[in-house]
Amino acid sequence: xxxQILKRVLADREAKRQFALVTRLETGEQSILYLDGAxxxxxxxxxxxxxxxxxxxxxxxxGTVAGAGGDMFVEVFNPPLRLLxxxxxxxxxxxxxxxSVAGYDVTVIDPRGSFATxxxxxxxxxxxxxxxxxxxxxxxxxxxxxxxxxxxxxxxDPALAAVLRSDAFYIGAxxxxxxxxxxxxxxxxxxxxxxxxxxxxxxxxLSLGAVSxxxxxxxxxxxxxxxxxxxxxxxx
Amino acid sequence: xxxxxxxxxxxxDDDVLNEARVWREDGRDVAIATVIRTWGSSPxxxxxxxxxxxxxxxxxxxxxxxxxxxxxHEAQEVIATGKPKILEYGVTNELAWEVGLACGxxxxxxxxxxx
Numbered sequence: 001x002x003x004q005i006l007k008r009v010l011a012d013r014e015a016k017r018q019f020a021l022v023t024r025l026e027t028g029e030q031s032i033l034y035l036d037g038a039x040x041x042x043x044x045x046x047x048x049x050x051x052x053x054x055x056x057x058x059x060x061x062x063g064t065v066a067g068a069g070g071d072m073f074v075e076v077f078n079p080p081l082r083l084l085x086x087x088x089x090x091x092x093x094x095x096x097x098x099x100s101v102a103g104y105d106v107t108v109i110d111p112r113g114s115f116a117t118x119x120x121x122x123x124x125x126x127x128x129x130x131x132x133x134x135x136x137x138x139x140x141x142x143x144x145x146x147x148x149x150x151x152x153x154x155x156x157d158p159a160l161a162a163v164l165r166s167d168a169f170y171i172g173a174x175x176x177x178x179x180x181x182x183x184x185x186x187x188x189x190x191x192x193x194x195x196x197x198x199x200x201x202x203x204x205x206l207s208l209g210a211v212s213x214x215x216x217x218x219x220x221x222x223x224x225x226x227x228x229x230x231x232x233x234x235x236x
Numbered sequence: 237x238x239x240x241x242x243x244x245x246x247x248x249d250d251d252v253l254n255e256a257r258v259w260r261e262d263g264r265d266v267a268i269a270t271v272i273r274t275w276g277s278s279p280x281x282x283x284x285x286x287x288x289x290x291x292x293x294x295x296x297x298x299x300x301x302x303x304x305x306x307x308x309h310e311a312q313e314v315i316a317t318g319k320p321k322i323l324e325y326g327v328t329n330e331l332a333w334e335v336g337l338a339c340g341x342x343x344x345x346x347x348x349x350x351x
Contacts, residue, residue, distance in 0.1 A: 075283050
């Protein structure tokens with residue numbers, strides 16, 4: 001690998017671009033191919049290879065593929081997965097920490113300034129806005145999970161309304177079965193269809209018998225993880 | 237994440253590539269090993285990295301420790317010749333003195349010199 005290529009990879013990763021490093025295994029020649037269409041380097045990229053590599057980037061799946069120039073190793077670089085937590089409540093504290101360790105970029109959204117503070121969420125991106133304002137610029141995509149934790153329909157409902165038609169790979173909402181049934185009713189009245197509302201994991205989390213905030217965070221992160229990899233298995 | 241969060245994202249061994257760059261800029265001879273294919277229960281996913289210098293210092297991992305020694309050894313030749321290599325490791329007999337994966341998986345590792 002040329003130092004110049006490595007520097008480029010590191011800079012593009014820092015800039016959170018979506019790209020792949022393509023290595024022709026027979027010769028060691030390399031190119032960087034960006035999802036937005038550009039490429040540069042020594043490997044000849046024909047349209048078949050480009051489309052294979054673009055699929056790999058979208059599926060976040062590195063691997064070895066056959067190309068016209070022999071076997072190619074495609075190493076995908078995508079920005080970190082994101083977790084958007086609505087509600088800077090007690091459960092959000094261990095969840096933000098655990099998700100960070102698991103590799104997520106975590107953002108906590110809560111319009112109540114005394115909840116979302118740096119003291120309670122050190123190192124986490126905090127957004128002190130109502131979710132209906134905060135969500136659209138965050139643009140939840142297929143590498144984003146969203147969890148609402150406030151129980152408060154004034155905060156949770158606008159958040160759900162803003163993400164139910166997004167590409168987010170996971171949507172979860174804290175609350176008992178009863179709370180969730182009421183939530184389903186409200187969202188139905190607001191014009192959301194059963195398919196859209198059915199995307200919500202509620203009550204949130206895998207059933208682990210979790211009691212403490214940290215245990216509930218484990219059950220939520222476990223469900224997010226399983227959903228992420230279920231999608232990968234479907235894509236494969 | 238910021239260091240003051242008290243946690244570090246460890247799911248991706250991203251810092252291995254950065255370490256390789258720093259070593260090279262310090263004038264050291266460096267090779268990068270990358271997992272390019274796996275079968276069965278191999279411990280590290282495709283895209284995992286190990287950076288090695290000519291003094292056999294290393295950072296990162298391409299297995300749970302099963303084959304690192306062998307990869308570091310092979311990397312010395314890659315550093316000397318500048319020619320990339322694909323190393324193939326499979327199931328080992330735990331009673332034999334060969335290098336392999338006790339877990340029963342198979343892994344291919346691409347080793348290249350950082351020019």
